[in-house]
Every structure is written in C-alpha cells, then in structure tokens.
Amino acid sequence: MNRIARVTISLLVVVFGSSRASAGLIFNITNQGGASPQMMTGFSQAAGMWSSLLNDSITVNIRINAVALSPGILGNTSAFFDAYTYSSVRNALLNDATSTDDLSSVANLPSGSVHSMLINRTSNNPNGALSATPYFDTGLGGAGQAGSQNNSTIRMTSANAKAMGLYPANASGSDGTINFTTSQAFDFDRSNGISAGQVDFVGLALHEIGHLLGFRGGIENLISNSTSPGLQDNQLLFLGPIDLFRFSTRSIGTGGGLGVNDWTADSTAKYFSVDGGATSLAAFSTGSQYGDGFEAHHWKNNLGLGVMDPTIVSGELVSISNIDLRAFDVIGYNLTAVPEPSSLVLVGIAGLMGTAIRRRSAANKIGGK
Numbered sequence: 001m002n003r004i005a006r007v008t009i010s011l012l013v014v015v016f017g018s019s020r021a022s023a024g025l026i027f028n029i030t031n032q033g034g035a036s037p038q039m040m041t042g043f044s045q046a047a048g049m050w051s052s053l054l055n056d057s058i059t060v061n062i063r064i065n066a067v068a069l070s071p072g073i074l075g076n077t078s079a080f081f082d083a084y085t086y087s088s089v090r091n092a093l094l095n096d097a098t099s100t101d102d103l104s105s106v107a108n109l110p111s112g113s114v115h116s117m118l119i120n121r122t123s124n125n126p127n128g129a130l131s132a133t134p135y136f137d138t139g140l141g142g143a144g145q146a147g148s149q150n151n152s153t154i155r156m157t158s159a160n161a162k163a164m165g166l167y168p169a170n171a172s173g174s175d176g177t178i179n180f181t182t183s184q185a186f187d188f189d190r191s192n193g194i195s196a197g198q199v200d201f202v203g204l205a206l207h208e209i210g211h212l213l214g215f216r217g218g219i220e221n222l223i224s225n226s227t228s229p230g231l232q233d234n235q236l237l238f239l240g241p242i243d244l245f246r247f248s249t250r251s252i253g254t255g256g257g258l259g260v261n262d263w264t265a266d267s268t269a270k271y272f273s274v275d276g277g278a279t280s281l282a283a284f285s286t287g288s289q290y291g292d293g294f295e296a297h298h299w300k301n302n303l304g305l306g307v308m309d310p311t312i313v314s315g316e317l318v319s320i321s322n323i324d325l326r327a328f329d330v331i332g333y334n335l336t337a338v339p340e341p342s343s344l345v346l347v348g349i350a351g352l353m354g355t356a357i358r359r360r361s362a363a364n365k366i367g368g369k
C-alpha cells in the first residue's frame with residue numbers, strides 16, 4: 001500500500017476514533033493500514049460497547065489491522081505489558097474497590113508482599129526438572145523456591161495498569177495491536193443476527209479488546225517453559241491479574257488454602273472465583289498444551305460463558321456476559337451500572353443460544369495473545 005493511501009486511511013480514523021462515552025473509558029483507534037472501512041466501523045461499535053460498560057476515566061490506544069493469520073485463527077492481540085509489585089497491585093485494587101465483588105476478591109488476596117501459588121513445570125521443581133507434578137510456591141522459601149520474585153510480581157497490559165491507576169490514565173503511547181484475519185467472511189451488521197457461514201465481526205472485536213484490556217494471564221508462558229533447560233520459579237514473572245483469581249480444589253486444599261491461586265499447566269479444572277476459591281463462578285480453559293487445547297486466558301469452551309470464550313462459530317452472535325463483567329471488575333475496572341433485570345435475561349438467552357449453536361458446528365478458534 002502506498003503512502004498516500006495510508007494517510008487517507010489514518011484521517012478516516014480520526015472520525016472513527018471519536019466515539020466517547022461521557023466520563024467512561026475512551027478508545028483511540030488507529031488503522032495500521034489493512035483494516036477495511038467496515039472493520040473500522042465494526043471495531044468502533046465494539047469499543048463503544050466496552051465504553052458503555054466500564055466507566056474508568058482512561059484512554060486506551062489501539063491499532064488494528066487485517067493480515068493473513070494461521071488457518072482457523074480469526075484474530076489476535078499483541079498488548080504492551082509492564083511488571084508491578086504484587087503489593088502495589090493489591091493496594092491499587094483495595095483503593096479501587098467499589099463493588100461487592102471487588103471487596104470480596106481483595107479481602108481474599110494474601111496480605112503482605114507475596115502471594116502463594118500452586119505451580120509446576122519449573123526447572124527447579126522438587127519432583128524433577130520441568131515435572132508436571134505441582135507444588136506450592138509460597139514465596140516464603142522452601143523446596144522448589146529459588147526466590148520470591150514471581151510471588152511478588154504481577155505483569156499486566158498497559159490498559160489494565162491505567163485502569164488500576166498504576167500507569168498514567170491518558171498516556172498517549174499504543175496499548176497494543178489487534179489483527180483480524182483476511183480469510184474469513186464477516187458479518188458486520190448485528191441488527192439482523194449473524195448470517196450462516198459468516199462470523200460476528202463486532203463480537204470478535206469485543207473478544208480481542210477484552211484481551212488488550214487485561215484478560216490475559218501467564219499460563220501460556222509457563223507452557224512455553226516446558227523445554228529444557230527452562231526457567232526456575234523465580235524467573236517466571238508472567239502472572240497476570242486474572243491469574244490471582246484462578247483456583248482449583250487442589251490449590252485451596254491440603255498444603256494451600258483460600259486465596260492460593262493455581263498457576264499450573266495441566267488438565268486439572270481451574271475456575272474463576274471472587275472469594276479466594278471458595279465458590280466457583282466459571283471454569284477457565286486449561287491451556288493450549290497439557291490442558292484442553294485452548295489458551296488458558298479464556299473461559300472454558302462451549303459453555304456459553306461469555307465473550308472471553310476461546311472460540312466463535314459462524315452464525316453465532318457474541319455478547320458480553322455478566323461473568324465477563326465480573327472478571328473485568330475484579331481486575332481493576334469499574335462497572336458503569338448493575339444491568340437492569342431485562343438485560344440480565346437477555347444475557348442468559350444469548351448464552352444458551354451460543355451453547356446450542358456451538359454444539360452443531362466445528363469451532364473456528366479465536367486466536368488470543
């Protein structure tokens with residue numbers, strides 16, 4: 001594409017990027033050059049939906065593009081990440097706590113400078129180098145604990161850090177890039193449902209924006225550590241805010257306890273909880289390897305849980321669910337309002353429809369990063 005065409009497109013972006021809710025989250029959207037006008041409009045629509053649901057006074061800068069992606073991958077997101085101390089993150093969540101879920105989830109985070117996790121596949125696993133057998137890494141020393149750095153570090157997207165107040169709210173640098181595939185027929189008009197054989201573009205954009213906002217943990221990085229020699233526990237500085245609310249009956253059981261998160265790569269069921277693991281609200285995917293085959297920073301597939309499900313199929317209308325919002329709430333965002341009862345009913349119906357559709361058809365994966 002020549003330079004003049006690019007200039008023309010980026011001028012168009014100013015128009016699309018101006019969607020802004022009063023006092024809510026603002027998106028600045030820039031076309032990297034490949035996104036079609038329909039994609040720009042659809043993306044702006046998706047961004048507007050998030051803006052209407054999250055009222056943090058921050059500006060999120062997103063570049064979008066359309067490129068060739070691997071077969072079956074509809075989109076992917078590359079975000080900018082920064083590391084923060086666990087205590088600063090916990091303090092930020094305490095200061096930001098406005099909802100019942102906020103108060104409950106923060107109250108169950110371990111106090112002090114470290115959090116405790118169940119972990120596996122470290123090079124210093126006491127059960128053998130890179131062993132799949134999990135062990136408790138408390139950050140307080142002991143077998144398999146070369147240091148507490150991974151217990152005292154949280155890595156998150158710059159957008160998430162803005163929401164927590166750990167990064168300037170209106171910093172102008174890019175917060176990440178979202179790519180959409182050029183090889184899928186998209187339906188850009190949700191008003192009449194999604195046509196058979198086409199994928200809901202706005203729904204896909206909602207999903208990828210969700211990753212950029214911070215629905216991105218570190219289990220996939222742990223999976224990448226499974227090749228010798230691998231890293232020790234204290235070198236695995238990839239745990240994200242959403243991972244603090246990832247539990248299993250194992251992590252809260254013998255040797256662990258309430259508030260101890262499950263940061264393992266294996267097929268054991270993991271779930272989202274806002275009370276330290278006592279109550280499971282939704283199942284997570286267990287991982288691209290060693291688990292169910294889906295990247296771990298998603299809800300469990302085919303349960304109709306929400307927009308952060310790992311797959312979307314043609315003909316399916318994808319919507320942000322109540323459980324999606326509860327997750328964004330506890331990782332540092334503030335929800336605009338409690339949905340009206342009628343909205344809740346609609347969300348429930350959408351979820352059921354999604355489940356039914358998925359069962360009929362092989363899924364196209366949504367690529368996540």
Ligand SMILES: [Zn+2]
Nearest residue numbers: 310366367368
């Ligand atoms: Zn994804």
